[in-house]
Amino acid sequence: MDQSGAIDNLLQEERVFRPLPQLVIEANVNPQELEGARKFAAMDPAGYWEEAADELDWFKKWDQVLDDKDAPFYRWFPGARCNIVYNALDRHIETANKNKLALIWEGEPGDQRKYTYFELYREVNRFANALRSLGVRKGDRVVIYMPPLPETVISMLAAAKIGAVHSVVFAGFSAKALRKRINDAQAKLLITSDGFYRNGRIIGLKETADEALVGACADCVEAMVVVRRCNIGVDMVDGRDFQYEDLVRQERNEAPTEVMDADDPLFLLYTSGTTGTPKGVVHSHGGYMVGVHRTLTTVFDIKPTDIFWCTADPGWVTGHSAGIYGPLMAGTTSVMYEGHPNYPQADRLWSIVAKYGVTIFYTAPTMIRMLMRFGTQYPKQHDLSSLRLLGTVGEPISPEAWIWLYKNIGRSECPVLDTWWQTETGMFMISPLPISVLKPGSVTKALPGVEVDVVDRQGNPVPPGKGGLLVVTQPWPSMMTGLWNDDDRFKEYWSQIPGVYYAGDVARRDEDGYIWIQGRADDVINIAGHRIGSAELEAAFGVHPAVCECAAVGVPDQIKGEAAKAFVMLNEGFEPGDELIKDLKKTIRNELGPVAVIKSIEFRDSLPKTRSGKLMRRVLKAEENGFEIGDLTGLDED
Ligand code: WT7
Numbered sequence: 001m002d003q004s005g006a007i008d009n010l011l012q013e014e015r016v017f018r019p020l021p022q023l024v025i026e027a028n029v030n031p032q033e034l035e036g037a038r039k040f041a042a043m044d045p046a047g048y049w050e051e052a053a054d055e056l057d058w059f060k061k062w063d064q065v066l067d068d069k070d071a072p073f074y075r076w077f078p079g080a081r082c083n084i085v086y087n088a089l090d091r092h093i094e095t096a097n098k099n100k101l102a103l104i105w106e107g108e109p110g111d112q113r114k115y116t117y118f119e120l121y122r123e124v125n126r127f128a129n130a131l132r133s134l135g136v137r138k139g140d141r142v143v144i145y146m147p148p149l150p151e152t153v154i155s156m157l158a159a160a161k162i163g164a165v166h167s168v169v170f171a172g173f174s175a176k177a178l179r180k181r182i183n184d185a186q187a188k189l190l191i192t193s194d195g196f197y198r199n200g201r202i203i204g205l206k207e208t209a210d211e212a213l214v215g216a217c218a219d220c221v222e223a224m225v226v227v228r229r230c231n232i233g234v235d236m237v238d239g240r241d242f243q244y245e246d247l248v249r250q251e252r253n254e255a256p257t258e259v260m261d262a263d264d265p266l267f268l269l270y271t272s273g274t275t276g277t278p279k280g281v282v283h284s285h286g287g288y289m290v291g292v293h294r295t296l297t298t299v300f301d302i303k304p305t306d307i308f309w310c311t312a313d314p315g316w317v318t319g320h321s322a323g324i325y326g327p328l329m330a331g332t333t334s335v336m337y338e339g340h341p342n343y344p345q346a347d348r349l350w351s352i353v354a355k356y357g358v359t360i361f362y363t364a365p366t367m368i369r370m371l372m373r374f375g376t377q378y379p380k381q382h383d384l385s386s387l388r389l390l391g392t393v394g395e396p397i398s399p400e401a402w403i404w405l406y407k408n409i410g411r412s413e414c415p416v417l418d419t420w421w422q423t424e425t426g427m428f429m430i431s432p433l434p435i436s437v438l439k440p441g442s443v444t445k446a447l448p449g450v451e452v453d454v455v456d457r458q459g460n461p462v463p464p465g466k467g468g469l470l471v472v473t474q475p476w477p478s479m480m481t482g483l484w485n486d487d488d489r490f491k492e493y494w495s496q497i498p499g500v501y502y503a504g505d506v507a508r509r510d511e512d513g514y515i516w517i518q519g520r521a522d523d524v525i526n527i528a529g530h531r532i533g534s535a536e537l538e539a540a541f542g543v544h545p546a547v548c549e550c551a552a553v554g555v556p557d558q559i560k561g562e563a564a565k566a567f568v569m570l571n572e573g574f575e576p577g578d579e580l581i582k583d584l585k586k587t588i589r590n591e592l593g594p595v596a597v598i599k600s601i602e603f604r605d606s607l608p609k610t611r612s613g614k615l616m617r618r619v620l621k622a623e624e625n626g627f628e629i630g631d632l633t634g635l636d637e638d
Contacts, residue, residue, distance in 0.1 A: 010441045010516055013399045017406070017438040019415055023388075027435045028301050034433055037448035048449045049076075049477050052294035053286075056329070057091050058082045059259050062286075066475060072494040072501075073482065074475040076287035077262035084266055084289040085161040086257050088328035089124060092117040101333040104307070104356050105150045108197035108339025113150050117331070120154070123248070125255035127151075127158035130247040134223050136189055138163030138258055141268065143187040143221075144314075145169045145178055145209055147196035148336050151227040151244060152314045153324055155191045160266055160285075163258035167268040167280070170315025171196065171203075174593035175211035181270050183217045184280055185484060191244075193227040194234045199340040206234040262286025268484050269317055271423040272531040274523045276539035280484030281317075281423045289329060291427035291478025295447055296326035299417060300360050300389060301434045307386070309335035309353070310362040316530065317423040318393055321478075322362055341367060347378035350409075354382040361409070362391035366528040368401045370559050376408045384409060389434055391417040394529025395561045396517050402440035418443045420517055422503065423531075424493070426478030430515055442514045450476055454509050459497040467508050469521055472501040523617055525554035526562050527597050534617055537564055537598075540591035544584055546574035551607050553621040555599060563599035567620055569607055576603040 024030060029037070041048035046065040053062070063079030092098060102117045115123065136142060142159045144166055146152040152168070159166040167185050169178050182190065192209040195202045206226055213221055226234065227244040236243070260266075263284045270278040300308065308327050312318035314336075327334040335356055341349050349371070353361060371378070390410050392402075397418055406416050419431040420443040430452060432444040446452045454468040455461050462468035479501075483490040496502040506518040520526060523534040537552035549569040554562035568584070570576065581601050588596050608619040 009399050010396065010518070013439060013441050015399070015440055017415070017440070019435050019437075020413060023415070024435050027433070028303070029298050029433055029435065031435050034435065034448070041449040042451075045449055045474060049290060049294075052449075052477070053077060053290045056082070056087045056289060056293060059086075062262065068475065071475075072491060074479065075263050075481075076284075076290070076475075076477045076479075080262040080286055081259050082262055082286050082289070083161065083163075083257045083260050084285045084325060084329070085124070085157050087289055087293070088157065088325055089117065089121045090257055092331055093121050095331075097331045100331070102328060103150060103153060103334050103336060105148075105336045106338065106352060108200075108337075108343055115150060120157075122253045123150075123154050124157045124161060125253055126248040126251040127154050127244075128161045128255040129251040130225075131158055131162055131164065131189070132255075133251075134189060134225075134242070134247075136162065136164050138260075139265075140164045140189070141167060141185040141187040142189045142191065143167050143169055143178070143182050143185060145171060145173075145190060145192045145205065145212075146227070146314070147171045147193060147198075147205070147229070148313055148319075148338050149193060149196070149227060149229060150336075151191075151193070153336070155225075156267075156314070156320075156324060157328075161255065161257050163260055163264065165265045165268060167270070168315050168320070169270070170313055170595060171205060172315075172593050172595035174590055175208045176590065177592050178208065178212035179216050181278070181280075182212060182221060184270075184278075185268055186217060186220050188220060189223050189225065190221050191225045191227070193229040194232050195230040197230065197339050199343050202230045202232060204232065204234075210235070210237075260285045263481055265481065267320065269320065269423055271317075272524055272533040272536055273489070274533055274535060276533070276535045278533075278536065279486065279489060281480045282482045282484055283426050283478065284481045287477040287479065287481070288426050289325070289478075291476060292321045292326045293329045294449075295428040295431075295478075296322060297330050298447070299419060299428050299431050299433060300362070300391065302327075302330045302332050302360075304331075306332050306359045307335060307356055308332045308360045308362070309356075309358045311337070311341070311349070311367060312362075312364070312393075317421075317426070318362075318364075321426060322393075341370070345378070346371060346374035347381055350379045350382040350384060353384055353387065357386040359386050360389045360391070361387055362393065364394040364529040365392050365397040365401055366395065366560055368392070368397070368405050369561075372401060372404050373559075379408050384411070387411075387414050389417065390414050391419055393419045393421065395526050396519065397441060399440040406440070416440070420505075420515070424480045425472075425476065426480065427476070429472065429476070439510075439514055442510070442516050444514050446515075450474070452515070453500070454507050454515070455497060455500075457497070459500065464509050464511050464513075467506055467518060469497065470503045470505040470507040470515075470517070471497055472503065473499075520554075525552070525564055527554075527557075527564065527595075528560040530595060532564065532592075532596055536592065537566065537588070537596060540588050540596070541566055541568060541584065543591055544587045546570050546580060546584070549607055551615050551617050551620055553617050553624065555621075555624050557599060560597065563597050565599055565624060566601045567604050567607060568601055569604055
């Protein structure tokens, strides 16, 4: 099955799946309540989100739910005081959740660590105190360059607890990419680990972190904290580097939680756009916690007995909202796995589901496509009967992958909830609930309190069945509060089509009002559910002396959904060949990291351009794919 087939199938899919009666009876939100919530939210959005905010704890309540005077710089809950960590941890210590498991972590070699809410609370407090003694203060930026470890969670929460702003950088980024983010954030502290286990090997991380600091901005990163994961010897710089275990050993178990304004920043998370520079998406304590809490608890119907597993790495927004903050605020038990899904063989995920009795399993379509290849014998070896809900995110899921997941993992009983959202949205935006009627490949409808539309370039709604641009027409609480140091770029989200939020996706609505996402409308490539900009790749290629010019586009990939293909024009004196291809790939690894997968490189004598000299990537893409995922030609004719 190639991607073009997948899109065709998405366009033809007509199957419908209804929830089992028992599931509807037991659901936290039944169909009537969902309809009621939609109506209430449409009539009184502020009232709806205020009710959601009332489910959380605040040090001081808001003067107003939403201040839109400075739109698009919306302010949610102005006047309110809070801290998301109070809701994720502190408040649970006063309830029956105190001794419940907050986190079950499994390392790739098979080691395990479990934390109750009380234990996690104490660990966070100790590290919060350590951060304070290292001189980290409210508003300072802390970059966390870590694999999925308990200490990654602890670092994020400890930073947030003292009012510092965390920025997690995925461990698959290179030293240069890390340095870029450290510099942009003007980070004061870097947290990393000696290394981590991946596919049976130890990957060193500390040395990459060291390399990133060479040439980083002069007055940033005064200190580095190193977590011992693999017990490999690493060079520690005297006075700059601190062993995590040494720092927390002498710290107290209690630490004050900083009182934050609702719109004080909680974290920065870098994501790719259409230029060479990644954007630092900013989320705040108040709005983010309300949006994430309400949407995660309703979509995943969280119950006290759930074991929730989101397979995303903490380096992405899914890891933030659905892996850490959402589940902890909900008081549920979260599972985290360090390593490769196929290590030591293709049943690792199913063995984890069976071992801990995972009830809700949330993953990416790319993962399903990868596991499908190995057939059903792997899931069949494990008792997956604990599962009750499945979810996917990150890219369109083909009906084939949806059905495979539903049948072979979900016993044709567990709803598959396809959730559409973005780093910028912070929370789930378009998604079914467990009680919804499902169509494989459709993200169904916007959640209560979220208003979306499919429009043409002028902002006029397109008729059912037609492709158009996905926009969000009303502000939502966990919307990003800005882009770090880049107000102009932030405003672009709202000016492409005036007055609405432009998501950058192509979508279509069917006769039932169900939404089908077709792919990106812009020059952003979605590789295995991770965004990478064409311009970012091209800039990285440009670093190589052989490259005169380059165009990078997304091409279909069976497993990754999309992968990058580069068309390269060489400088005088350089000859195409396998050696050069290898060398160019090395440059990309060096510039961006293993996260930027280059599927192929083709040498060309010229690249298609407009008369004004702009690269026409669409031409290359259409040539390559025989179609355009973001095909808007029909739309433009309308
Ligand atoms: C882009 C956002 C939010 C977590 C993961 C990605 C694509 C996201 C879906 C979905 C089809 C999806 C969109 C979106 N996307 N979810 N359910 N169906 N496409 O976050 O890196 O900010 O990327 O991922 O293209 O714009 P992100």
